[in-house]
Amino acid sequence: MEIPLDPTGEDNEIRAASTRRMASPIPAIVPARTALIVMHYQTDILGLFPSVAPALLANTRKLCDAARTKGVGVYFANLRFSPGYPEVSPSNKNGQGIKQLGLFVDDQTAPELGPRAGEPVIVAHRASVFFGTDLQARLLAQGVDSLVMVGIASTGVVLSSVAYASDADFRLFTVKDCCYDPDQVVHEHLFSTAFDSRTTVLSLADALLLLA
Numbered sequence: 001m002e003i004p005l006d007p008t009g010e011d012n013e014i015r016a017a018s019t020r021r022m023a024s025p026i027p028a029i030v031p032a033r034t035a036l037i038v039m040h041y042q043t044d045i046l047g048l049f050p051s052v053a054p055a056l057l058a059n060t061r062k063l064c065d066a067a068r069t070k071g072v073g074v075y076f077a078n079l080r081f082s083p084g085y086p087e088v089s090p091s092n093k094n095g096q097g098i099k100q101l102g103l104f105v106d107d108q109t110a111p112e113l114g115p116r117a118g119e120p121v122i123v124a125h126r127a128s129v130f131f132g133t134d135l136q137a138r139l140l141a142q143g144v145d146s147l148v149m150v151g152i153a154s155t156g157v158v159l160s161s162v163a164y165a166s167d168a169d170f171r172l173f174t175v176k177d178c179c180y181d182p183d184q185v186v187h188e189h190l191f192s193t194a195f196d197s198r199t200t201v202l203s204l205a206d207a208l209l210l211l212a
Contacts (some may be wrong), residue, residue, distance in 0.1 A: 031071035039151030044107035064212040075130035128160035150178035172199035
């Protein structure tokens with residue numbers, strides 16, 4: 001991961017982010033109109049990537065706690081199916097791959113993120129956390145127009161959800177250090193192309209400054 005987990009390294013990153021921010025200011029947020037969307041940080045998915053899961057969880061817990069302190073709403077969005085996968089269409093190639101894994105039926109949001117009572121858990125049956133869910137309606141009902149988005153994997157839920165949210169006219173931020181994809185070449189390419197053109201791409205240090 002790009003953000004060191006030791007305190008000294010993190011302090012250095014935050015100082016560097018502060019310097020970058022003064023040179024190229026990040027737009028300020030209005031906490032009451034902003035939400036942090038944590039996508040697919042669930043036990044079955046993190047179990048697929050044990051070598052990187054601890055760093056991802058540590059980074060994203062810091063982000064969640066900073067958002068809570070700032071008064072930014074935290075939403076969790078999980079991929080979830082009923083036993084037998086009746087929600088998976090035989091014509092959906094990605095869905096067939098998911099079905100073969102035999103996962104995402106009874107897992108839960110990663111407890112390491114400290115989910116709190118009252119923080120919504122959105123259940124989705126497709127890559128986008130907006131498709132077939134009430135997430136957009138919930139956000140609009142709360143007056144939310146800006147989203148900080150993180151998730152696993154960059155080529156799946158993050159790409160699909162960012163594309164939808166951009167078309168829906170949300171102002172978007174993505175936190176690179178809290179996203180992951182096993183294909184690191186494509187992960188890097190997405191953050192320099194598709195995500196950069198639709199969102200303000202932040203490091204974890206940048207995001208913590210935004211939420212300070």
